[in-house]
Amino acid sequence: MDHLVSSGIWARRLKWGGAPVVEEGRQPVGYVFNSGYGTGGSALHHYAVWPRFHAEDFECNTRYGRGLDWPISYDELAPYYDEVQDEVGISGDTEREIWRPPGAPYSLPPVPVFPQGEIIARGFAARDMRTAPLPLAILSQSYRGRAACIWDGWCDAGCPIGALANPLTVHLPRALAAGAVVKTDSTVTRVLTDANGSRAVGVEVALQNGERSSVMADVIVLAAFAVQNPRLLLASATDRHPDGLGNSSGMVGKYVMSHAAGLIYGLFDEETRSYMGAFGGQLLNQDNYAKETHVDTGGFGSYQWMIGQAVRPNDLLGMGTTRPELFGDDLHAFMREAARGFASMTAVVEDLPLATNVVRLSDQKDQFGVPLAHVTHTADPASHALWEAVLKQGTGIFKAAGATHVWTGPRGPMHIMGGTIMGRDPTASVTNSFGQCHDIPNLVIAGPGLFPTSAGVNPTFTVHAITARTADHLLAHWSGLQG
Amino acid sequence: MKSLTRRDFVMQSGVGVLTFCIAGCEVETTPGDARKQGAAMRVLTTSEVATLEAFGEILLPGSRDAGIANFIDHQLASPSENQLLMIKYLNVKQPYANFYRGGLAALDRAGRAESQASFNELGTSQQQVLVSRVSRDNPPGWDDGPLGPFFFFVVRNDALDVTYGTVRGFEALRIPYMAHILPPSRWGE
Numbered sequence: 001m002d003h004l005v006s007s008g009i010w011a012r013r014l015k016w017g018g019a020p021v022v023e024e025g026r027q028p029v030g031y032v033f034n035s036g037y038g039t040g041g042s043a044l045h046h047y048a049v050w051p052r053f054h055a056e057d058f059e060c061n062t063r064y065g066r067g068l069d070w071p072i073s074y075d076e077l078a079p080y081y082d083e084v085q086d087e088v089g090i091s092g093d094t095e096r097e098i099w100r101p102p103g104a105p106y107s108l109p110p111v112p113v114f115p116q117g118e119i120i121a122r123g124f125a126a127r128d129m130r131t132a133p134l135p136l137a138i139l140s141q142s143y144r145g146r147a148a149c150i151w152d153g154w155c156d157a158g159c160p161i162g163a164l165a166n167p168l169t170v171h172l173p174r175a176l177a178a179g180a181v182v183k184t185d186s187t188v189t190r191v192l193t194d195a196n197g198s199r200a201v202g203v204e205v206a207l208q209n210g211e212r213s214s215v216m217a218d219v220i221v222l223a224a225f226a227v228q229n230p231r232l233l234l235a236s237a238t239d240r241h242p243d244g245l246g247n248s249s250g251m252v253g254k255y256v257m258s259h260a261a262g263l264i265y266g267l268f269d270e271e272t273r274s275y276m277g278a279f280g281g282q283l284l285n286q287d288n289y290a291k292e293t294h295v296d297t298g299g300f301g302s303y304q305w306m307i308g309q310a311v312r313p314n315d316l317l318g319m320g321t322t323r324p325e326l327f328g329d330d331l332h333a334f335m336r337e338a339a340r341g342f343a344s345m346t347a348v349v350e351d352l353p354l355a356t357n358v359v360r361l362s363d364q365k366d367q368f369g370v371p372l373a374h375v376t377h378t379a380d381p382a383s384h385a386l387w388e389a390v391l392k393q394g395t396g397i398f399k400a401a402g403a404t405h406v407w408t409g410p411r412g413p414m415h416i417m418g419g420t421i422m423g424r425d426p427t428a429s430v431t432n433s434f435g436q437c438h439d440i441p442n443l444v445i446a447g448p449g450l451f452p453t454s455a456g457v458n459p460t461f462t463v464h465a466i467t468a469r470t471a472d473h474l475l476a477h478w479s480g481l482q483g
Numbered sequence: 484m485k486s487l488t489r490r491d492f493v494m495q496s497g498v499g500v501l502t503f504c505i506a507g508c509e510v511e512t513t514p515g516d517a518r519k520q521g522a523a524m525r526v527l528t529t530s531e532v533a534t535l536e537a538f539g540e541i542l543l544p545g546s547r548d549a550g551i552a553n554f555i556d557h558q559l560a561s562p563s564e565n566q567l568l569m570i571k572y573l574n575v576k577q578p579y580a581n582f583y584r585g586g587l588a589a590l591d592r593a594g595r596a597e598s599q600a601s602f603n604e605l606g607t608s609q610q611q612v613l614v615s616r617v618s619r620d621n622p623p624g625w626d627d628g629p630l631g632p633f634f635f636f637v638v639r640n641d642a643l644d645v646t647y648g649t650v651r652g653f654e655a656l657r658i659p660y661m662a663h664i665l666p667p668s669r670w671g672e
Contacts, residue, residue, distance in 0.1 A: 004663070004664060005662075005664050005665075006661075006665065007662075008648055009567050009648050012569070012572075013565060013567065015572070017564035018564070020576070028574060030572070030574075031574075032571055032572050032574070033572045037564065152662075152663070154661070160663045275658050275659065275661070313643065313647035313648065313652060313653065314640070314643040314652075315569065316569060316572055316640075318643070320640070321640060327615075328542070328614075329544065331542070331543055331639075335647060339656035340657075
């Protein structure tokens with residue numbers, strides 16, 4: 001942790017650096033930016049915005065006839081949200097966050113609001129829209145031996161003081177203390193099964209020196225994120241599973257989703273101090289979370305506003321990149337102006353699940369001979385229309401806040417979900433609600449790849465909640481999972 | 484099998500310390516200092532460096548002295564898993580040297596098509612006009628390599644990195660850097 005470095009340039013080392021992923025479609029998922037490389041994975045550089053999914057997110061098909069249903073309800077998952085919240089410490093304001101589904105009060109006081117947040121909040125108020133502190137898995141006070149955040153905006157470079165609940169801070173130390181062994185620079189190339197294909201028995205591993213070895217286990221949990229998990233299942237095909245492990249349904253790789261980022265930028269006459277705070281933002285608005293809010297424009301789905309992100313001058317989400325047409329002295333002038341009065345907010349816009357958005361195996365192979373992942377993603381027209389409607393709303397809010405100049409960013413991909421969806425029907429999903437493959441119950445999938453819908457909020461809290469539920473289940477049924 | 488911790492991994496990957504070859508010796512320094520001291524390039528040719536520095540100077544004045552060519556060349560010579568160039572986010576097929584070489588050659592061809600001179604031989608105002616065109620579309624002569632606007636976007640961000648993505652760059656904008664852990668190499672100084 002103390003060798004993480006506060007630098008946006010250095011932070012790129014935390015992004016995906018493994019085998020290339022071939023991307024196509026109108027809205028690619030942005031695999032390198034959205035995934036991670038090294039111990040801790042993508043959660044090491046995540047922004048720790050941890051709202052809960054809403055009840056309707058779990059019943060999208062039943063309620064609206066669109067998208068898919070989860071095999072669990074919000075009420076079933078709520079205790080696990082509470083458990084994880086207590087474990088990691090979430091800063092928020094239970095009372096002011098009026099849209100929040102039922103659950104235990106936040107563990108910690110809300111995050112502070114800096115001038116950028118106060119200024120943008122004026123625009124929401126002018127439009128009779130509400131704001132509340134953004135729920136962040138970042139400590140507003142010291143908590144269980146971890147230090148409080150100093151709101152310096154280096155969240156995506158890893159958090160060396162442990163204020164942000166990334167895996168190296170909270171769970172990995174406990175796992176190591178319990179006897180877990182982490183083997184880095186070891187790439188799993190195949191899941192191994194027994195002779196009749198009914199059980200997973202281990203994994204084949206390629207080492208950096210080219211040697212192969214295997215690790216055998218009673219239970220195999222694949223936690224390689226939403227694209228590499230289906231790649232591994234497909235690449236592990238056998239005579240018994242000719243289309244890939246866990247794929248008798250043909251669903252492995254299908255329903256890949258990625259939130260559309262609705263990016264609003266503005267310049268204000270006042271000093272915004274936009275370098276202060278957390279990378280994820282300061283305030284939240286979910287006034288229009290109802291999925292049919294924008295049906296008049298052809299849009300469908302949920303979204304939320306994350307308000308007042310801490311920004312830096314450079315990098316993909318930096319101030320300089322928001323005006324890509326500027327160069328020369330004009331760019332220098334903009335940078336000076338933005339350093340004083342820049343502000344931004346980002347909408348997390350739901351992406352409807354489509355069976356045509358898939359991970360499949362490429363004809364190209366990596367250095368270990370494993371076919372690369374080939375990801376196709378083109379948003380449902382209703383999801384794209386929702387994103388367009390959201391941008392209009394955001395632009396109006398910034399104008400109402402008094403921005404002297406307002407502009408928007410391109411449709412950026414944010415988070416990756418789906419590809420190994422959970423469900424009740426073994427012919428229409430890959431796993432049950434605990435992530436166990438329908439075909440091979442001791443082969444367990446973990447992570448956002450299990451999501452049948454993407455909702456309009458950040459996924460990491462829900463990843464933790466379903467993982468905690470799975471852990472309980474596996475422990476309770478451990479003897480039955482052993483061969 | 485020896486287990487590596489993340490700390491081991493990060494330590495061994497040489498966080499942020501850029502090593503340049505200066506007068507036959509390996510020296511850890513910044514891209515700007517490496518340029519001042521005439522560090523040898525490992526991937527780019529002399530001609531490519533001249534075009535890249537001229538392009539960078541039009542995109543963001545000061546990026547030449549901040550060592551944009553040294554920074555990019557250093558990264559192009561680095562293992563793919565340690566890449567620090569922003570291009571890694573943009574779904575460009577490796578090796579990235581092909582992308583930069585293709586774009587720089589196209590820029591020179593566009594210069595010759597316009598004024599019978601390679602890009603770095605053009606006058607400043609001619610360079611500005613050409614860069615403005617590249618920012619919008621492929622100009623005449625740009626008949627190969629990456630799309631002009633995309634090449635513009637990538638190198639412009641490299642220029643922002645070496646100029647403003649540094650402790651000194653933050654100071655120039657009066658933004659407090661507020662590092663938990665300062666980069667051991669202050670890119671661009």
